[in-house]
Amino acid sequence: MPLTTETMVLNMGPHHPSTHGVLRFILRTDGEVIHMCRPDIGYLHRGLEKIAEQLPYAHFMPYTDRLDYLAAMNCNLGYAITVEQAADVEVPPRAEYIRVLVAELNRIISHLISVGTFAMDIGAVTPFTHTIREREWVNDLFEELCGARLTYNYIRFGGVAFDLPEGFLERLSQFLDYFEPRLEQYNRFISKNKIFKERLVGVAVISREQALDYALVGPNLRASGVDWDLRRDEPYSVYGDLEFDVPIGISEFGVVGDCYARYWVRIWEMEQSVGILRQCIAKMPEGPYLTKTKRKLQVEPGEIYVRTEAPRGELGFYLISRGGIRPHRLKIRTGSFSAMSIVEELGSGLMVADLVALIASLDVVAPEVDR
Amino acid sequence: MENLVNDLFGQFALFQKLGYVPTAAIVMLACGLVVLNFFGLMSGLFTFFERKVAGWTNARRGPNRVGPYGLVQFMADGVKLILKEDIIPAAADRSIFKFAPYLLLLGTVLSFVVIPFGPTWIIADLNVGVLYVLATGSFTVIGLIMAGWASNNKYALLGGMRSAAQIVSYEIPNALAILVVVLTAGTMSMQGIIRAQAGGVHHWFLFRSPFSFLAFFIYFISAIAEINRVPFDIPEAESELVAGYNIEYSAMRFGVFFAAEFGNIYVISAVAVTCFFGGWQIPLLDVSDLGPVGRGLGNFLGRGDVLILMLVVALGITVLAWKALRAFVWDVRRKRDFFGSRFVRLNTELLVLGLLFTGGALVLALHLPLRAYLPAIYRLFFQYLVPFLVFFTKAMLLSFVVLWWRWTLPRLRVDQLMGVCWKYLIPIGFACLVGQGFWMWLFR
Numbered sequence: 075m076p077l078t079t080e081t082m083v084l085n086m087g088p089h090h091p092s093t094h095g096v097l098r099f100i101l102r103t104d105g106e107v108i109h110m111c112r113p114d115i116g117y118l119h120r121g122l123e124k125i126a127e128q129l130p131y132a133h134f135m136p137y138t139d140r141l142d143y144l145a146a147m148n149c150n151l152g153y154a155i156t157v158e159q160a161a162d163v164e165v166p167p168r169a170e171y172i173r174v175l176v177a178e179l180n181r182i183i184s185h186l187i188s189v190g191t192f193a194m195d196i197g198a199v200t201p202f203t204h205t206i207r208e209r210e211w212v213n214d215l216f217e218e219l220c221g222a223r224l225t226y227n228y229i230r231f232g233g234v235a236f237d238l239p240e241g242f243l244e245r246l247s248q249f250l251d252y253f254e255p256r257l258e259q260y261n262r263f264i265s266k267n268k269i270f271k272e273r274l275v276g277v278a279v280i281s282r283e284q285a286l287d288y289a290l291v292g293p294n295l296r297a298s299g300v301d302w303d304l305r306r307d308e309p310y311s312v313y314g315d316l317e318f319d320v321p322i323g324i325s326e327f328g329v330v331g332d333c334y335a336r337y338w339v340r341i342w343e344m345e346q347s348v349g350i351l352r353q354c355i356a357k358m359p360e361g362p363y364l365t366k367t368k369r370k371l372q373v374e375p376g377e378i379y380v381r382t383e384a385p386r387g388e389l390g391f392y393l394i395s396r397g398g399i400r401p402h403r404l405k406i407r408t409g410s411f412s413a414m415s416i417v418e419e420l421g422s423g424l425m426v427a428d429l430v431a432l433i434a435s436l437d438v439v440a441p442e443v444d445r
Numbered sequence: 446m447e448n449l450v451n452d453l454f455g456q457f458a459l460f461q462k463l464g465y466v467p468t469a470a471i472v473m474l475a476c477g478l479v480v481l482n483f484f485g486l487m488s489g490l491f492t493f494f495e496r497k498v499a500g501w502t503n504a505r506r507g508p509n510r511v512g513p514y515g516l517v518q519f520m521a522d523g524v525k526l527i528l529k530e531d532i533i534p535a536a537a538d539r540s541i542f543k544f545a546p547y548l549l550l551l552g553t554v555l556s557f558v559v560i561p562f563g564p565t566w567i568i569a570d571l572n573v574g575v576l577y578v579l580a581t582g583s584f585t586v587i588g589l590i591m592a593g594w595a596s597n598n599k600y601a602l603l604g605g606m607r608s609a610a611q612i613v614s615y616e617i618p619n620a621l622a623i624l625v626v627v628l629t630a631g632t633m634s635m636q637g638i639i640r641a642q643a644g645g646v647h648h649w650f651l652f653r654s655p656f657s658f659l660a661f662f663i664y665f666i667s668a669i670a671e672i673n674r675v676p677f678d679i680p681e682a683e684s685e686l687v688a689g690y691n692i693e694y695s696a697m698r699f700g701v702f703f704a705a706e707f708g709n710i711y712v713i714s715a716v717a718v719t720c721f722f723g724g725w726q727i728p729l730l731d732v733s734d735l736g737p738v739g740r741g742l743g744n745f746l747g748r749g750d751v752l753i754l755m756l757v758v759a760l761g762i763t764v765l766a767w768k769a770l771r772a773f774v775w776d777v778r779r780k781r782d783f784f785g786s787r788f789v790r791l792n793t794e795l796l797v798l799g800l801l802f803t804g805g806a807l808v809l810a811l812h813l814p815l816r817a818y819l820p821a822i823y824r825l826f827f828q829y830l831v832p833f834l835v836f837f838t839k840a841m842l843l844s845f846v847v848l849w850w851r852w853t854l855p856r857l858r859v860d861q862l863m864g865v866c867w868k869y870l871i872p873i874g875f876a877c878l879v880g881q882g883f884w885m886w887l888f889r
Contacts, residue, residue: 084600197856198856199503204504269854272857
C-alpha cells in the first residue's frame with residue numbers, strides 16, 4: 075500500500091483558549107505546518123455602528139466602552155473628541171489632562187493584559203496572574219474615579235464625568251512608583267527567558283512594506299520599524315505639551331517586525347506611559363472639569379474623521395451628520411480589524427504554535443474586530 | 446516481597462496450612478493494594494502540592510478551604526470526578542477510548558513496583574530494576590496515542606502524535622543517562638544502585654564524576670519531557686491544542702489521566718533520587734552503622750530519669766502553649782488579624798506536640814515492660830522510617846523542582862523540542878557514557 079499524506083482542515087475557534095474571545099481561524103494543515111489560514115470573523119458582531127445611528131450622541135458613549143473593553147477610556151476619548159470637534163465644544167484644560175491621564179493609565183493596563191496573555195499563549199501561566207495583579211490596582215483607581223472597573227463611561231462631551239477624588243494623584247504616583255520596578259521584574263522573569271525568545275524571535279516577521287500595505291496601526295506598525303504615533307505626529311488633547319518617546323521595533327533582539335519586537339514595543343510603551351502619567355500629575359491644572367453642553371447635542375451637517383492612538387493603534391471615528399441629535403452614519407475604524415487581515419498572509423508556512431504566537435503578538439481583541 | 450512470603454510461610458503455621466502459592470497470592474494482593482493506595486495518595490497529594498506551588502508563584506493562595514490548609518481538596522475533586530457523567534463522543538472508537546486512560550495508569554502504577562521505600566521496603570527488587578522502569582515508562586506513549594486516536598478529534602490526534610514523537614525521542618537520552626549510573630554501580634537493581642552509593646554525600650552518583658553529574662541533568666530533563674510536563678508539555682499544550690490528547694475525556698477517565706501524570710512526577714523523582722541522590726542513604730550517615738547507635742539511643746531514652754525529664758519538658762510545652770493560646774484567642778476573635786491567627790496555629794501545633802509527648806512519656810513510664818522493646822523500636826525507626834522519610838524528602842524536593850518549572854517556564858515548539866533532544870541531549874548523553882567508562886578506567 076503506498077503511503078500517502080493528506081492535509082487536514084482544523085477549526086481553531088470560535089472557542090479556543092488562544093483566540094482571546096470568539097474568533098475563528100480555519101486552518102489547512104499538513105501535520106503541524108499550516109498551509110492556509112483564514113480568519114473567520116463576525117462572531118461578536120453587535121452592530122455598534124448601526125446602534126449609533128439610532129441614539130442621541132451622548133447615549134452612544136457607553137457603547138464605546140464595549141468597543142474595546144480592555145481600553146474603554148481610550149474609546150470614550152476618541153468618540154468624545156470626534157463629537158466635540160463636530161459640535162465645537164470647548165474642553166477645559168483640567169479635563170484635558172484628566173483625559174490624557176486616564177487614557178494612558180488605560181493603555182498601561184491594556185498592555186499588561188496583552189503581555190500577560192502573550193506569555194500565557196507561549197505556555198507560561200504565571201506572568202498573566204502577575205500582570206492581572208498590577209491591573210487590579212489600576213482598576214481600583216478607576217473605580218474610585220468613576221465607580222466602574224471595566225466599562226468606565228467616564229468621558230463626556232466637554233470634559234469628564236467626575237473630578238479627581240481627594241488624594242487620587244498621590245495614590246496614582248504610589249502606583250507608578252510600585253509599577254516601574256515591576257516592568258524590570260517582568261523582563262527578568264519572562265521577556266529575557268531563553269525559551270520565550272526562542273519561540274518568538276524571527277517568527278511571523280511583518281516587513282515595513284507589509285505593515286503599511288495592510289494598514290497595521292499602533293504597536294504592530296511601530297514594531298515593523300515605522301515611526302508613527304498619532305500622539306506625537308498629530309497631537310490631540312494635550313499630548314503636544316507632553317514629552318515622550320515613541321518606541322519602535324529594533325533588531326537588537328531579533329528581526330524588526332517579528333513577534334518579539336511586537337512584544338517589546340508594548341513593554342516600552344508602558345514605560346513611556348508611566349512617564350506621561352508623571353508629567354500629567356505634575357502639570358495637572360486647577361479649574362472646571364466639564365463644560366456645560368446641551369442635553370441633546372446637535373451637530374451641524376457635515377463630515378468629520380478623527381483618529382486617536384488607542385492601545386491597539388489608530389482608533390478612527392468617521393462621523394457623517396445631517397443635522398439633528400443623531401449621527402447619520404458613524405464608521406469606526408479599529409486596529410484589531412486590520413491586524414486580523416494580515417493573519418492570512420503570514421499564517422501559511424507557520425506551525426500551529428507559531429500561529430498562536432502571531433495572534434497573541436498582534437494583540438487582537440475580538441469585540442474590536444467585529445464591533 | 447519474596448522475603449515476606451518466605452518469612453510468613455516459614456514462621457506461621459496458618460500459612461503453611463494454606464500452602465505456598467496461596468500465601469504468595471495473598472502477599473501479592475496485599476502489596477498490590479499498598480502500591481495502588483500509595484499511588485492514589487501520592488497523585489492526590491501532588492495535585493494539592495501543585496496547586497499550592499501554583500498559588501505561590503502566581504501570587505495567590507491555592508486551595509485552602511477543604512480540610513486543614515486545603516489538604517483534602519483532592520478528595521473532594523476525586524469524588525466530583527467520579528460522580529460526573531462519563532461522556533463518550535458518538536464518533537469515538539468506544540473500546541479504545543475507554544481503555545486508553547487505564548493503560549496510561551498501568552504504566553505509572555507498574556513503575557511503583559520497583560521503587561524502594563527503604564533498605565528492605567520494596568515490592569520487588571528486580572535485578573533489572575531500572576530497565577523495568579524505563580519499560581513501564583513507555584506504556585504512557587501507547588495510552589496517549591490510543592487516547593488521541595480514539596477520540597476522533599483533530600486536536601486529540603495532534604496531541605497524540607506529538608506525544609508519540611516526543612516520548613520515543615526522549616527515551617534515548619533518558620536511557621543513556623541511566624546507563625551511566627548502571628555502568629558506575631555495576632548493577633541494574635534499584636537497591637543495588639542505592640547500596641553502591643553508601644558512605645556519605647560524596648559517594649552519591651551525582652558527585653561521583655563530572656560525567657555522572659551531567660548525566661543527572663540529562664536524565665531529569667528527558668524525564669520531564671517523557672511525562673509531558675512544562676516546558677515540554679506540547680501534547681496537551683493548552684494554548685495550541687486546547688487540551689491535546691485528553692480533550693474529549695470527562696469525569697473519572699479524565700481524572701485517571703491526571704492521576705497518572707501526577708504519579709509519574711513521583712516516579713521520575715524517585716528514580717532520580719535512586720540513581721543520583723543516594724536513595725534512602727541518609728546524608729552524612731551510614732545506615733548500616735545505625736544499629737548500635739539506635740540501640741544505644743534506645744537504652745538512653747529508656748532510662749527512668751530521662752523519661753521524667755521528657756515528661757517535665759512535655760508538660761512545660763503543653764502548659765505554655767495552652768496559656769499562650771488562651772491569651773491570644775480573644776484578640777484574634779475580635780481582630781482576625783494575620784499575626785494573631787498564625788501565632789495561634791503555631792501554638793495549637795505546640796499543644797498537640799506537647800500532649801503527644803506527655804502521653805508517650807506517661808505510657809512509657811507506667812508500662813515499664815514496654816521499655817524492653819525500646820531498642821527494637823528505635824532500630825525499626827532507623828531502618829524503616831528514617832530511610833523512608835529521607836527518600837521521600839529527596840523525592841519531594843525534586844518533584845518541587847518539576848512543579849516549580851511548570852509554573853515558571855514557557856513551552857517549547859515541536860521542532861525545538863526535537864532539536865533539544867537530538868542535537869543536544871543525545872550527543873551529550875553518549876559523551877557522558879563514554880566519558881564515565883574512561884573515568885572509571887582511570888580511577889579504578
